[in-house]
């Protein structure tokens with residue numbers, strides 16, 4: 216079965232102080248749809264057609280990796296968001312953030328700086344690298360920490376298409392708004 220666009224897990228109109236419904240519409244309905252369509256085209260009639268997006272991402276390279284990873288990364292990014300502002304971080308994840316980064320405020324500062332400094336197009340991740348070990352990592356283009364064996368908990372899309380209609384060149388403002396709309400229940404649910 217070819218991959219299909221999953222509906223967003225919320226109503227974009229419910230977001231205040233983040234990005235506009237127009238950005239969601241282009242980002243989800245056009246950009247993500249285009250990655251899915253391109254991946255479907257590349258896997259048609261190949262052994263990849265029987266694999267999941269994650270399996271394709273972990274076993275492909277070149278154009279197929281780019282399209283499949285962008286499709287996976289976008290599904291993940293949209294799942295990392297909630298219209299709720301400043302959602303409480305579940306205790307287990309909060310404790311891990313404090314033990315790995317000093318405090319939630321220190322994590323927020325470091326994550327925002329990494330995302331702002333992620334040159335060009337890419338993604339900035341909070342990931343789990345061991346049982347009690349968290350790290351921040353930036354990847355370029357379609358990069359994903361699972362390729363290096365790490366478990367992603369959270370990602371922010373810093374491709375310009377994610378924010379340009381609303382924030383133009385002010386990526387830092389978009390990142391700050393992103394950080395106030397994180398679905399921490401989703402991120403905590405990813406802990407292994």
Ligand SMILES: [Fe+2]
Pocket residue numbers: 242246289372374376377
């Ligand atoms: Fe994107």
